[in-house]
Structures are given as C-alpha cells and as structure tokens.
Amino acid sequence: MLAAGLLLAAFLLFLVMRLRGQGDGEQVRVTVDGKTYGTYSLFEERKLCIRQESGTNVIRISGGTVWVEEADCPDGYCVRQGKIHRKNGTIVCLPHKLVIEVTGGGDGGQELQPDAVVH
C-alpha cells in the first residue's frame, strides 16, 4: 500500500514536472552557490570553463543541448547526468555547488518574473 502510494506520488510529480517542462528549452542558466553565473542561448556553440576554489567544471553547449564535459569533482555525477535540452532539465554538481538549468527563455522565462515586489 505504502509502496504503491509513494510510487504513485513520485510518478504524478514526475508527470507534472514533465508537463511543465514540455518542449525544448531555449536558454541555459548556470548558477554557482545560489548566484546566477550567466545565462546563455542553447543554440550557440559554447564552452564554459567554471573555475572555483572547490574545482573546475567544463560545460559545453552544442546542437541545442547542454552537458558537463569534464569535471574534477569527487563523485563525477555532473558528467554522468548527460545531455539535457528539455525545459526545466537540470544538471547538478553538488560538490561544486553548481546548477545548470534549461529554461524556456524569451517570453516564457519573462512571464515567471513578478512585475513588482512589495515589501
């Protein structure tokens, strides 16, 4: 029962995420330690070398996909997560506090931003 319920919950969550992330993304946002490092077009060939005290990640944007080509983090998960291109697709390198996200870009990305924030 519990197994079925949890699996169902996981599947529904997955489905919701998939639907939200339908279609290919347009931009790549790279975040380091919670701060935006840069936003790049998914359709421009690019090689990013992000050097930090904790180590280096080499990110490659090519052919409408983005992936981590090389990294010296201890677990190597960021490289193994492979290529992403779907909207909301994410690659994480936990040891280097690096997050790569594919966003809708253009209008889609702007819509998510609030017009104003009142404190």
Added chain:
Amino acid sequence: MGKKVATCAVLVALAMIFSYIEAILPIPFGVPGVKLGLANLVVVTGFYILRPGEVFLVSAVRILLSSLLFGNALSLLYSLAGGILSFFVMLGLKHVKGFSVAGVSLAGGVAHNIGQIAVAAWVVKNTAVLYYLPALTAAGVAAGLLMGILASRVLAVLRR
C-alpha cells in the same frame, strides 16, 4: 552491558563493510544520491533486536566513520540528514500496527532520500535540485523495499 557494546560494535563493523562495498560499486544511475543503501540493512535489522538509542548510535557512528573513510565533509552532511530523518520515520512507523519490516524499511529509504535532497537544496542554495525528487522517491521505495525484505529474512534466522 558488555554484550550490548559488542553487539553494537559488530553491527557498526558490518554496516561499514556494506558502506565500503557501496563506495567501490559503480552506480549505474546518473542521479546523485541514488544508491542501494546496503548499510540500511543493518539499521533496519537493528530496530528489531536493539533499543532505539542503540540503533541511533550504530547508525550515527557508521555514517561518521564511513564518510570520513570513503566520503567528504559534504557527503557526511547529506548522509547525516538522511540517516537522522529515516531513523525517526522508521522509529515512529515501527510502532504503527500493520507495518511490516519491509514497510518500515521502505518508508525509511524514502525518508533518507528526502532528507538528503533537502540538504542538497540548502547547500547549493537552489531549489532546482528538487527536480530529482521523483526519481529519488522511486529509488527510495525500491532500495528500501529490497533492504526490508532482506532484513526480514535475516530476522527470521536471528529469532530461531
């Protein structure tokens, strides 16, 4: 007293061997945090043969030592968060009627992964990490169930 200490020590040693096996086994999934959780087999079994305090000690000592030997400061943080959350979930569910060993272990596996991902989101200061929540929940169900079934087999032998 002496026998209890010895039992706990043996269990910690066993859990550490499992941790070591996990550390050298290549994981075929590209999702960080997905693993078999072999050491959890010891913790789940411990719940049914030791007092809760002793289980907690075994789990905490295991996490501390295996992170020092096979991991790093960050992996210690993730493991501790997962270990502590799954400990309390399993402790609570163990006393709920109708929960088998496998059920308790399954919930523990899921709780472990949720604890881990929460800390991961906090460490990288980015909720995008939650993208992995569905995969990690499913992995927790599978690994927890497997370890729970193994644990109930072990307990059947131990009780004889």
